[in-house]
Amino acid sequence: HNQTNCPPRSEELGRATWTFLHTTAAYYPDRPTPTQRANVLSLIRALPLLYPCSHCADDFGEDVKLNAPDVSGRAGLSRWLCDRHNEVNRKLGKAAFDCSKTDERWKDGPADGSCD
């Protein structure tokens, strides 16, 4: 399995999707316009309909139904998404991610500059 030129396996698709979603949240405005709020809500609501792993999509849709997306601003959206990802981590038996580290992981990099 050639990792770069083969269709993605589900783990790779998951990592790529989380990368996109967390990075989008990290750069979402502090004070989004109504249009920006509507657009990010559309993106979130499309995932359970389009994500090409049907049982992942179904479970995510149920979780989003129980936990309304917080599209009020960057901090709220980043936290909401961290909680949703942790719900998937829990389901898969993975360790929870510390949501206080979300900006460091997806936006600023570690304080030691090792990602600069």
Ligand code: FAD
């Ligand atoms: P990933 O979980 O892909 O995470 C990537 C990186 O994100 C981690 O290395 C870590 O640095 C960081 N991270 C981890 N947790 C958080 C967090 N809470 N907040 C912020 N950053 C974090 N797979 C299944 O087998 N079954 C499913 O039902 C399933 N549902 C999914 C639903 C959705 C919406 C998505 C996007 C993916 C789903 N996946 C599912 C895929 C799964 O979540 C992982 O992406 C995949 O197993 C690869 O895991 P990983 O250990 O490489 O890290």
